[in-house]
Amino acid sequence: MSNDILERRYRTLLRSYPADYRHDRRDELLEILVSDVSPARRWPEWRQAVALIRGGLRVRAGGAAARPTAVLLWQGMQLAALAVLALGALIGLDDLAEAVQFGGLGTPLRAHGPLLVLTSAAFLAVLLDRRRLAAGLVVAAIVVPTAISQYLFANSMPQWWAPVVAAPLVIAGLRRPADVPPAERGNAVLVTLGVLVLHLLPVDRLMLVDPVRQVLAAGVVVLAMGAFLWVASADQRMLLAAAPTFALETLYRGMTDPQSLLSFYPSVGLPSLVAGVVLAAIAVVATRRRQARA
Amino acid sequence: MRSSSRASLREPSYFVLAALLDGRLHGYAVVKRVEELSGGRVKLAAGSLYSVLDRLLGEGFVIADGEEIVNGRARRYYRLTENGQAVLAEEADRLAKAARVVHERLSNPTSPGPETGLLPTWRALPA
Numbered sequence: 001m002s003n004d005i006l007e008r009r010y011r012t013l014l015r016s017y018p019a020d021y022r023h024d025r026r027d028e029l030l031e032i033l034v035s036d037v038s039p040a041r042r043w044p045e046w047r048q049a050v051a052l053i054r055g056g057l058r059v060r061a062g063g064a065a066a067r068p069t070a071v072l073l074w075q076g077m078q079l080a081a082l083a084v085l086a087l088g089a090l091i092g093l094d095d096l097a098e099a100v101q102f103g104g105l106g107t108p109l110r111a112h113g114p115l116l117v118l119t120s121a122a123f124l125a126v127l128l129d130r131r132r133l134a135a136g137l138v139v140a141a142i143v144v145p146t147a148i149s150q151y152l153f154a155n156s157m158p159q160w161w162a163p164v165v166a167a168p169l170v171i172a173g174l175r176r177p178a179d180v181p182p183a184e185r186g187n188a189v190l191v192t193l194g195v196l197v198l199h200l201l202p203v204d205r206l207m208l209v210d211p212v213r214q215v216l217a218a219g220v221v222v223l224a225m226g227a228f229l230w231v232a233s234a235d236q237r238m239l240l241a242a243a244p245t246f247a248l249e250t251l252y253r254g255m256t257d258p259q260s261l262l263s264f265y266p267s268v269g270l271p272s273l274v275a276g277v278v279l280a281a282i283a284v285v286a287t288r289r290r291q292a293r294a
Numbered sequence: 295m296r297s298s299s300r301a302s303l304r305e306p307s308y309f310v311l312a313a314l315l316d317g318r319l320h321g322y323a324v325v326k327r328v329e330e331l332s333g334g335r336v337k338l339a340a341g342s343l344y345s346v347l348d349r350l351l352g353e354g355f356v357i358a359d360g361e362e363i364v365n366g367r368a369r370r371y372y373r374l375t376e377n378g379q380a381v382l383a384e385e386a387d388r389l390a391k392a393a394r395v396v397h398e399r400l401s402n403p404t405s406p407g408p409e410t411g412l413l414p415t416w417r418a419l420p421a
Contacts, residue, residue, distance in 0.1 A: 025344060027367035028321045032340040035322055048339045055341030064348040 003034050005042050010034065013049055016056025018184060021064060057234035060187055067179065072287060074176045075183045076240030078126060081169040082188055083195040083241045085123040085138075087248060088162020090196060092116040095159065112159075115145035115152060119162055122170070127189070129182040131174050138163045138170045156255035158248040165247050183237070191235075195242045198228060232282075239283035246276030303385045306346045309336050311355060311382040314374040318359045321347070324372065347372060355381055 010033045014022050033048055044052075058064075062071025092112055099108030118141035125134035141163035146153045152160040176182075183191070201224050205217035232238035253260045303311070306328070313319060313327035324347075325338050338346070350356040355378030361370045374382070 028370055029340045029344065031320075031364075031367055031369065032322045032325055032343065045339075048341070051339030051341030051345075053341070055345050058345055059348070063345065064352075066352070068352065 003037060003039060003041070006037065006044065007034050009042075009044050010048075010052075013044060013052045014056075016053045017059050018056075018187075021059050054234040057231060060184070061235040061237050065180075069287060070177060070180050072236055072240070074173070074180045076237040076283070077169045078129075078173055078176075078183050079188060079191050079237050079241035080244050081126050081134075081138075081166045081173065082123060082192045083245050084162050084166040084169070084248070085119050085126065086192045086196060087199060087245050088159040088166075089116060089119045089123060090199075091157075091162075091248070092119060092159040095157070111149045111151040114148050115141060115159060115163075118144060119159070122163065122166065126166075126170060126173075127185055131170070131176075134170050135167075135174060138167045142167065156252055158252045161248045161251045165244050165251075169244070191238060191241055194228060194231065194238060195245055197224060198242060199245065201225070233286070236283045236286050239279045239286070243276045243280040243283070246279070250276065302388070303381065304346075305332075306336055306338060306342065307350060308382070308385055310338075310343070310346050310350065311374060311378055314356065314372060315379070315382070318371040318373040320369045320371050322369075350378065354378070 007030060010030060011026075014026060014029060017025070029052075033044070062068040062075065065071045092115055096108055096112040096116060099112065118137055122134055122137035122141055125131075125137050145160070151157075201221050202217045203221060205213060206221065208214050208217065228238065228242075232242075309328040309332050310324060312331055313324050316327075319327060321340075321343060325340075325343055328336050328338055347356065351358070351372075355375055356372050357375055359371045359373035361368055363369070
């Protein structure tokens with residue numbers, strides 16, 4: 001068949017939808033996608049491809065569920081817990097590597113190891129939807145490392161705040177209604193990676209004197225933010241997932257250097273707080289708008 | 295029974311409901327009918343159509359009504375519900391009233407304008 005290649009490519013794009021939805025609607029979608037198409041056409045139409053990706057994101061965010069807002073809220077909380085724990089683990093790993101480089105293995109492992117292990121374990125438990133285990137681990141991630149070493153707690157390190165910020169989200173998740181499924185694992189990992197990318201953006205390089213590097217950094221930041229917001233405009237769980245991650249740096253700054261919260265320099269002070277609040281506000285407004293019109 | 299809680303329908307939803315006024319249709323036929331009814335202005339991509347249909351199904355304005363196999367593919371039909379028909383009629387009334395405000399003033403330039411107390415036309419249009 002002349003359109004076999006085109007159909008195969010559309011089938012690949014249909015993978016943006018969850019498996020059960022894809023199984024249910026694949027034939028209907030394909031009929032529209034390959035009907036009236038020139039036999040010579042080999043590649044999907046741009047507008048169809050974009051609409052399929054956005055459609056898949058929307059369905060994953062609960063757009064086709066019986067209670068879309070409930071799915072958005074509960075899965076958003078689960079993804080927020082995952083993102084906060086992942087960011088805490090990433091910062092912890094980075095600090096551990098740096099400490100090992102300059103101070104040997106023993107002391108850094110004692111200071112960073114327990115929190116890193118428990119935060120990572122809590123992340124896995126949330127990902128696998130072992131909710132009671134996750135709640136236990138997240139509480140242990142607050143208590144045990146603090147009992148073993150006061151270093152992270154005394155310095156109000158961002159990774160110490162990760163289980164503290166995640167705890168209410170994980171504990172609230174114990175009350176998730178039975179008709180709301182957990183976030184699909186592969187999708188949850190992708191959302192978490194998307195949120196981590198936001199924190200790896202070279203925002204501090206916007207302050208560089210070299211205009212070329214400044215422009216390059218600005219380009220990367222604008223492109224990444226644009227991509228994030230484009231995805232988030234179809235899947236508002238991204239905004240809910242990202243919002244509390246900005247609290248880690250804000251809490252760290254607030255406890256160690258409260259004055260920095262009132263300034264845009266260093267770039268992680270006030271901007272972190274503003275970014276978190278703005279993302280949460282956009283999520284609420286977008287959800288209300290979605291509910292208001294059919 | 296007309297719903298008064300809904301502010302307005304988005305244009306694609308409006309035309310999808312309008313397309314189903316003549317009877318049940320499958321997805322591909324809905325796309326074609328919407329394009330025809332909108333004079334070619336609304337061209338629904340497959341992903342967009344099912345976003346609209348999922349919302350309309352969720353609101354109870356449309357229901358799935360039978361399925362058949364054509365060329366080895368399952369084809370599902372959709373039908374307008376009474377509630378969907380009422381909401382569509384309400385929206386059409388609202389748009390007609392909003393259009394009338396403009397047409398009356400265009401055809402009768404001496405009618406009072408916004409500065410004499412009448413609401414500007416944009417305030418009368420759907421949010």
